[in-house]
Amino acid sequence: MPKVTYVLPDQTERTIEVPEGESVxxxxxxxxxxxxxxxxxxxxxxxxxxxxxxxxxxxxxxEPTDEERELLEFAEGVQEGSRLACQLIMRDACDGVRVTAVAD
Ligand code: FES
Structure with missing residues (x-):
């Protein structure tokens, strides 16, 4: 099962197994x-x-949809790798991905 490493708001990390087809x-x-x-x-x-x-x-x-891009335009802390985690669907090839939660 692919794994995701989450960098949490306190900068600690948690690595979780995520079933294929589930979002980050x-x-x-x-x-x-x-x-x-x-x-x-x-x-x-x-x-x-x-x-x-x-x-x-x-x-x-x-790639992000137009809807996702438009929402991110108004989000705080946007940078090149910004995505909405609900739109990131896991598959085996994504094993090891590391994402940082952007706390508002
Ligand atoms: S935009 Fe609301 S959960 Fe992702």
Whole structure:
């Protein structure tokens, strides 16, 4: 099963096994990790699941939709690797991805 390493708001890290097809947000919430609030439940309408994806893994996920890009325009702390974790769907090739929760 692929693993995701989450960098939490206190800069500690947690590595979690995530089933293929589950989003990076869903796994974080299921494991009660701080930093990814996911207020809209994954409907791409809140941006409280904002994360920075480390450069070496960015290409392994699908490109952001227009909807995701528009939401990120108004999020705080946006940088090149910014994504909404609810839109990052895990597959085996993503094993080892490291994401940093962007606390508002
Ligand atoms: S959970 Fe709301 S945009 Fe991702």
């Amino acid at each position: 947000m869903e796994s974080s919430v299921r494991n009660n990790l701080p930093g990814i609030l996911a207020e809209c439940g994954g409907n791409c309408s809140c941006a409280t699941c904002h994360v920075h994806v480390d450069p070496e893994w960015r290409h392994l996920f699908t």
